[in-house]
Amino acid sequence: MEQRTYLATWKKYIPVIRLHLKKSITEDQSFKLNITDFESAGDRGKSGYTFNIQMENGKVTNNISGSAVARDLYEALKADDAIKALLQDKAIKISVGKTFMFTIKTTHLSTYR
Template sequence: MIETNLYYPLWKRYLPVFAIQLKKALSEEQEINFTKSDFHSLGNRNKSDYGFSLELENGKAKNNISGSAVARDLYEVLLNDAKIKELLQGKHYKISMGKAYILKIVAIVKPEAE
């Protein structure tokens, strides 16, 4: 049996932080430090890491996140929050996390046509 929404509690707890970091990311890359135990207490990945990449444009995932429960749960939690959903509209972000458990939020700004 596949468990779903394992990471909801973690992502929901950080919603206020995400709102602030998404705004700040418009001017510079933002980072949120997590610990291994944040994920191990919730997840079931014994030997693999929890790294993922989630690219959002206008609130929609641009890349395939179906293989990552961590990314899927983050995406769903973000879109279920009205304030965050509003922040995502008209913008392009890349949210990623590597083996060091540092979540990075980068706003991808397209150069304006002159």
């Protein structure tokens, strides 16, 4: 079993992420993460903590296997029932950049696919 270094850190952010996910339906959302939360969980060094997760209907559509930070965030999102419900019928892109800005962009999936 691989180590879930950042899972506890992400779980602290789940209430905030849930709120921003709800708001992202009408406009893109972003908020600043606390860098020390992540540095105390694990040292990413030069590789940093930046990542993108693209999801459709709650399933990841891009490759996040190289990012422990992204994998652990996805685990935390899947464990929250309210968030799982918010992810349905939507395409969502979550990204974290070098400045630790957490961004959520949500689009509704077309029923004609």
